[in-house]
Amino acid sequence: xxxxxxxxxxxxxxxxxxxxxxxxxxxxxxxxxxxxxxxxxxxxxxxxxxxxxxxxxxxxxxxxxxxxxxxxxxxxxxxxxxxxxxxxxxxxxxxxxxxxxxxxxxxxxxxxxxxxxxxxxxxxxxxxxxxxxxxxxxxxxxxxxxxxxxxxxxxxxxxxxxxxxxxxxxxxxxxxxxxxxxxxxxxxxxxxxxxxxxxxxxxxxxxxxxxxxxxxxxxxxxxxxxxxxxxxxxxxxxxxxxxxxxxxxxxxxxxxxxxxxxxxxxxxxxxxxxxxxxxxxxxxxxxxxxxxxxxxx
Numbered sequence: 205x206x207x208x209x210x211x212x213x214x215x216x217x218x219x220x221x222x223x224x225x226x227x228x229x230x231x232x233x234x235x236x237x238x239x240x241x242x243x244x245x246x247x248x249x250x251x252x253x254x255x256x257x258x259x260x261x262x263x264x265x266x267x268x269x270x271x272x273x274x275x276x277x278x279x280x281x282x283x284x285x286x287x288x289x290x291x292x293x294x295x296x297x298x299x300x301x302x303x304x305x306x307x308x309x310x311x312x313x314x315x316x317x318x319x320x321x322x323x324x325x326x327x328x329x330x331x332x333x334x335x336x337x338x339x340x341x342x343x344x345x346x347x348x349x350x351x352x353x354x355x356x357x358x359x360x361x362x363x364x365x366x367x368x369x370x371x372x373x374x375x376x377x378x379x380x381x382x383x384x385x386x387x388x389x390x391x392x393x394x395x396x397x398x399x400x401x402x403x404x405x406x407x408x409x410x411x412x413x414x415x416x417x418x419x420x421x422x423x424x425x426x427x428x429x430x431x432x433x434x435x436x437x438x439x440x441x442x443x444x445x446x447x448x449x450x451x452x453x454x455x456x457x458x459x460x461x462x463x464x465x466x467x468x469x470x471x472x473x474x475x476x477x478x479x480x481x482x483x484x485x486x487x488x489x490x491x492x493x494x495x496x497x498x499x500x501x
Contacts, residue, residue: 219289219313222335226267226290229427233293234268236425239409243467244271244330246407247358248278250469256354258282258325264314264345265289265332269297272307275328285324287312289335315340322350331467333359334384342397346474353474355399360384361406361466368419368463371452375444387468399472407467412460416452419463 226233248271259282263272266286276284287310288294294309301307312318314329314336327345338359345355362384372380385393387404394402413419423429452461 223290225429226288226427227292229425230268230290230292230296232425233427234270236422237267237270239411239465240267240331240426241270242409243358244274247271247328247330247356247469248274250471251278251356254354254356254471256326256352258354260324260326260350261285262287262317262319262324262327262348264317264327264329264341265335266297266309267293269300269307269309271328271330272297272309273301273305276301276305276307282306282325283308285310285319287314287317289313315344317344317348319348321347322353323348324353325350326354326356329355329357329359331358331360333357333390334382338385338390338393339397342393342399346398349474351474351476354471355473356471358470359390359468361468362386363408363464363466366464367452367455367461371416371448371455374451375448384466387470390468390470394470394472398475400475402470402472404468404470407469409465409467411463411465412457413463414460416449416461419461 258279261275261279261282261284263269263275263284263286266272266288269286272284272286276282284307286294286297286307288297289312291311294311297307297309301309310318314332327349329341329345333341342355349355360382364384365381369381372378387406391402391404411419413422455461
């Protein structure tokens with residue numbers, strides 16, 4: 205796996221590793237995605253306060269298409285496009301949307317969106333950014349948004365899975381949990397990218413499990429496994445896993461072990477005029493005008 209550093213200084217994941225994790229999780233994702241659906245519903249509810257009637261919407265990191273379908277129901281008449289890094293996820297989204305749905309699905313990378321400049325009125329992303337370089341994603345979202353367009357997103361903050369991180373720290377010093385950016389860093393990146401009037405806030409959720417094995421089973425079902433470039437390779441030894449399991453069990457309350465999730469909600473606008481909009485770094489990327497995307501075959 206190629207190791208590279210994100211533009212924000214964090215160590216990146218290999219795209220091949222991330223893609224394969226989610227490909228394996230495609231048949232189990234919907235069953236386990238309770239939190240993801242809850243956060244998606246909250247994000248879309250927040251659009252009540254937004255005065256925008258989009259005609260073209262992009263769901264970046266669409267997964268199995270939950271947000272894509274919700275956006276199509278909410279903004280009837282708008283064309284909604286879902287894009288995901290994993291082909292298996294976009295294929296499942298197409299099947300679930302049905303042949304006559306207005307939504308379209310594209311297999312692609314949010315760090316290098318395959319769309320023409322100023323293609324969308326709104327870009328929405330639910331719990332995807334922690335797998336990406338946010339500097340590149342924000343620059344691409346800025347590029348594909350029209351003047352007056354809106355970018356809305358959620359991502360995980362630094363308190364996410366803090367119990368899992370602490371329990372593993374008692375077993376070894378290797379990275380087992382992703383390092384998540386905080387709300388202030390994300391706001392700074394939005395401003396540097398060229399967005400206007402960013403607004404960010406945080407909500408915290410706690411899920412509880414019978415034991416740590418049930419938690420890890422859910423993370424595997426979601427594709428949310430350890431993809432850190434410096435993660436341990438090979439099998440975890442029985443003694444080391446036992447130390448980890450015992451440390452996590454000490455955090456149990458009322459016979460259930462907790463898993464904390466810090467969710468950052470954010471939105472920002474494209475200022476008018478947009479003379480300073482940056483183009484993507486790779487000018488060789490094929491940009492597909494949104495109206496040229498056909499029905500799934």
